Amino acid sequence: MFRINENFLKLQGSYLFSTIASKVSAYTEANPDKKIIRLGIGDVTLPLCPAVIDRLHSAVDEMAVKETFKGYSPDLGYEFLRKAIADHDYKERGVDIDIDEIFVSDGAKSDSGNIGDIFSVDNKIAVCDPVYPVYVDTNVMAGRTGEFDKDKGVFRDVIYMPCTAENNFIPELPKETPDIIYLCFPNNPTGTTIPKAELQKWVDYALKVGAVIIYDAAYEAYITEDDVAHSIFECEGAKACAMELRSFSKNAGFTGTRLGFTVIPKELKCGDVTLNSLWARRHGTKFNGAPYIVQAAGAAVYTPEGQRQIKEQIAYYMNNAKIIREGLKSAGYDTYGGVNAPYIWMKTPHGMSSWDFFDYLLQKAGVVGTPGSGFGPHGEGYFRLTAFGDTENTKEAVERIIRTC
Amino acid sequence: MFRINENFLKLQGSYLFSTIASKVSAYTEANPDKKIIRLGIGDVTLPLCPAVIDRLHSAVDEMAVKETFKGYSPDLGYEFLRKAIADHDYKERGVDIDIDEIFVSDGAKSDSGNIGDIFSVDNKIAVCDPVYPVYVDTNVMAGRTGEFDKDKGVFRDVIYMPCTAENNFIPELPKETPDIIYLCFPNNPTGTTIPKAELQKWVDYALKVGAVIIYDAAYEAYITEDDVAHSIFECEGAKACAMELRSFSKNAGFTGTRLGFTVIPKELKCGDVTLNSLWARRHGTKFNGAPYIVQAAGAAVYTPEGQRQIKEQIAYYMNNAKIIREGLKSAGYDTYGGVNAPYIWMKTPHGMSSWDFFDYLLQKAGVVGTPGSGFGPHGEGYFRLTAFGDTENTKEAVERIIRTC
Numbered sequence: 037m038f039r040i041n042e043n044f045l046k047l048q049g050s051y052l053f054s055t056i057a058s059k060v061s062a063y064t065e066a067n068p069d070k071k072i073i074r075l076g077i078g079d080v081t082l083p084l085c086p087a088v089i090d091r092l093h094s095a096v097d098e099m100a101v102k103e104t105f106k107g108y109s110p111d112l113g114y115e116f117l118r119k120a121i122a123d124h125d126y127k128e129r130g131v132d133i134d135i136d137e138i139f140v141s142d143g144a145k146s147d148s149g150n151i152g153d154i155f156s157v158d159n160k161i162a163v164c165d166p167v168y169p170v171y172v173d174t175n176v177m178a179g180r181t182g183e184f185d186k187d188k189g190v191f192r193d194v195i196y197m198p199c200t201a202e203n204n205f206i207p208e209l210p211k212e213t214p215d216i217i218y219l220c221f222p223n224n225p226t227g228t229t230i231p232k233a234e235l236q237k238w239v240d241y242a243l244k245v246g247a248v249i250i251y252d253a254a255y256e257a258y259i260t261e262d263d264v265a266h267s268i269f270e271c272e273g274a275k276a277c278a279m280e281l282r283s284f285s286k287n288a289g290f291t292g293t294r295l296g297f298t299v300i301p302k303e304l305k306c307g308d309v310t311l312n313s314l315w316a317r318r319h320g321t322k323f324n325g326a327p328y329i330v331q332a333a334g335a336a337v338y339t340p341e342g343q344r345q346i347k348e349q350i351a352y353y354m355n356n357a358k359i360i361r362e363g364l365k366s367a368g369y370d371t372y373g374g375v376n377a378p379y380i381w382m383k384t385p386h387g388m389s390s391w392d393f394f395d396y397l398l399q400k401a402g403v404v405g406t407p408g409s410g411f412g413p414h415g416e417g418y419f420r421l422t423a424f425g426d427t428e429n430t431k432e433a434v435e436r437i438i439r440t441c
Numbered sequence: 442m443f444r445i446n447e448n449f450l451k452l453q454g455s456y457l458f459s460t461i462a463s464k465v466s467a468y469t470e471a472n473p474d475k476k477i478i479r480l481g482i483g484d485v486t487l488p489l490c491p492a493v494i495d496r497l498h499s500a501v502d503e504m505a506v507k508e509t510f511k512g513y514s515p516d517l518g519y520e521f522l523r524k525a526i527a528d529h530d531y532k533e534r535g536v537d538i539d540i541d542e543i544f545v546s547d548g549a550k551s552d553s554g555n556i557g558d559i560f561s562v563d564n565k566i567a568v569c570d571p572v573y574p575v576y577v578d579t580n581v582m583a584g585r586t587g588e589f590d591k592d593k594g595v596f597r598d599v600i601y602m603p604c605t606a607e608n609n610f611i612p613e614l615p616k617e618t619p620d621i622i623y624l625c626f627p628n629n630p631t632g633t634t635i636p637k638a639e640l641q642k643w644v645d646y647a648l649k650v651g652a653v654i655i656y657d658a659a660y661e662a663y664i665t666e667d668d669v670a671h672s673i674f675e676c677e678g679a680k681a682c683a684m685e686l687r688s689f690s691k692n693a694g695f696t697g698t699r700l701g702f703t704v705i706p707k708e709l710k711c712g713d714v715t716l717n718s719l720w721a722r723r724h725g726t727k728f729n730g731a732p733y734i735v736q737a738a739g740a741a742v743y744t745p746e747g748q749r750q751i752k753e754q755i756a757y758y759m760n761n762a763k764i765i766r767e768g769l770k771s772a773g774y775d776t777y778g779g780v781n782a783p784y785i786w787m788k789t790p791h792g793m794s795s796w797d798f799f800d801y802l803l804q805k806a807g808v809v810g811t812p813g814s815g816f817g818p819h820g821e822g823y824f825r826l827t828a829f830g831d832t833e834n835t836k837e838a839v840e841r842i843i844r845t846c
Binding site for chain 2: 041044093100143145153247311318
């Protein structure tokens with residue numbers, strides 16, 4: 037008789053955003069006339085920029101002609117895309133990354149989940165708390181987290197690193213030594229980040245204790261401050277202890293188009309074995325590449341027009357972030373983030389729990405956000421709003437929140 | 442200190458098709474003037490059909506406008522696509538599949554590898570021998586196969602079910618009881634298939650012993666004979682013991698466009714737990730959907746024009762299959778398959794080993810095929826040729842083989 041992976045049964049509830057979607061859908065069914073403003077899931081709303089659209093069309097035309105038709109893509113992704121990434125995302129910042137250290141994928145969510153395949157089950161993971169749920173949930177599935185402690189709302193074998201207003205959302209080096217450290221800066225969900233000097237401390241720590249850092253830089257395009265690193269590889273020694281996940285979802289609006297990449301330097305080793313070789317094998321065996329037309333479109337993001345156009349989109353979203361941040365702040369709310377990231381992290385008013393505030397806002401204001409506790413126990417009492425909406429709707433949402441609470 | 446997944450170190454050599462690519466690339470570098478004909482990897486060569494191209498263009502246009510722009514797709518895939526699949530691939534064949542039993546993905550290779558996530562490590566797998574390497578390699582990575590036995594060329598804890606000319610390429614029910622059975626019909630690599638009555642025996646067997654069948658039907662569009670099932674769910678009781686993988690790669694030329702789906706009926710359970718719910722959780726947590734434009738294009742495959750156009754492409758490839766099969770047969774070679782599948786499986790001449798014949802054909806005839814032994818020990822002495830090439834090249838390849846051997 038076949039047996040299932042019992043670790044799945046340890047998962048708590050459904051995936052956070054599926055739960056939110058169900059609640060919103062129930063509300064809209066019951067209130068078909070009410071206008072909902074969605075600042076919950078971090079999904080973009082601006083259309084793909086013209087440079088990307090043009091390249092998608094021309095790539096589709098290539099697929100219509102035998103001479104230019106493309107079948108299976110190269111295992112690591114097309115060289116034209118990996119070269120554009122190496123040049124623009126790294127060389128221009130003084131970081132030397134070889135194109136064979138870049139693995140093109142269908143997105144950072146897949147990569148951040150699938151990367152676990154190359155690690156032993158008996159590694160101890162450390163995560164910020166609150167945190168993007170995929171890091172923990174995929175490790176639960178793999179059996180790395182132990183049982184869930186209902187009283188504390190945590191998995192027993194995971195090292196949680198609290199990030200709250202009290203420590204300025206900068207995690208402290210953990211007391212217990214982890215093997216795998218997940219870091220995401222600029223941070224989802226808090227919208228905050230850490231100075232480069234603070235990130236260097238993490239690299240030094242990982243090198244000292246022999247840990248690997250899985251660095252999620254999906255939001256690097258939103259960085260506005262000079263002392264914040266766009267890549268962990270800007271830190272000295274990082275190539276020997278870190279890998280980096282990147283995405284086209286938030287900088288270029290590819291949430292529904294799917295493209296990302298992971299950088300694994302060849303210096304990153306366990307004994308004689310490079311993690312690069314393991315991921316190459318995983319990539320070649322369990323994945324067949326992102327679509328050619330999407331990889332071509334991804335390369336268009338790096339053209340001068342593409343860069344100019346996505347910067348306009350980012351500026352649009354960051355203006356929304358400012359509207360939320362300043363609007364709520366001037367009304368007396370404690371808000372964080374929104375300077376180097378498209379997320380605003382607010383304290384719930386009147387000491388409400390995160391989910392109570394979620395329900396209250398949905399019912400009373402028709403505004404959807406994300407309950408902080410959905411990201412971990414130290415997210416309790418906080419609430420995430422995203423800047424990815426339409427500016428008019430964002431203004432209205434802020435007014436509704438202020439009016440309602 | 443972090444630890445890697447040591448199971449990866451048990452993998453033998455590199456992924457088969459990566460090895461072939463390296464050999465071919467070395468040959469072409471050394472012989473830049475020689476024309477190579479590639480009948481190795483099962484990659485299509487005809488461009489996407491007009492119905493698909495048109496829908497890709499119109500979907501790209503939707504992504505250019507705020508009102509029709511699409512962000513994250515629904516977890517299981519867009520309903521319009523899942524409904525088209527349920528109607529055309531199942532209802533029309535008398536099989537009732539609910540759209541919530543269909544999970545749209547970026548391809549059957551990813552699904553056939555990732556599906557392992559929902560099963561315990563201590564399941565015993567059974568595979569046909571020869572077999573698509575992904576089934577075994579991904580189970581090696583997961584730790585389900587035990588060590589490799591170099592003398593026998595097999596993993597010690599895997600049940601191999603020989604498929605050779607002697608048993609007409611129909612596997613016998615195994616003596617040792619498996620928990621998970623991988624079946625692929627029409628078969629890759631042998632190009633053969635089994636009558637529906639034979640498939641029913643496997644369903645009955647799985648129900649009896651409590652095994653789950655992972656049924657790979659990626660080549661169902663090539664079936665020409667009436668007594669061959671297009672879906673395992675045509676067999677009685679299959680919904681309680683089987684899941685089915687499907688692909689748009691071979692029927693509609695999506696190898697470089699990436700789209701597939703997996704069907705997991707809600708009747709398929711381990712105790713009280715449905716595999717459908719586990720895969721839904723895996724899908725929602727470690728994957729973010731196939732691109733909207735690709736899902737839209739997939740739905741276009743099911744339109745009357747799409748169906749007519751892909752049937753023409755399939756007929757083109759099957760004519761190639763006939764050219765290879767009959768050409769080699771009339772020259773005295775033992776060939777199999779090619780009637781319900783785009784693969785021809787031939788015995789190597791003069792008792793050559795599969796890899797010797799690969800090297801010989803590449804060097805002497807400039808023809809690339811796939812060595813049978815790359816698919817498993819019982820593939821030794823066989824060689825796979827694909828019908829996905831250009832017809833003129835296919836004719837020339839057959840002539841070159843006959844002339845050379």
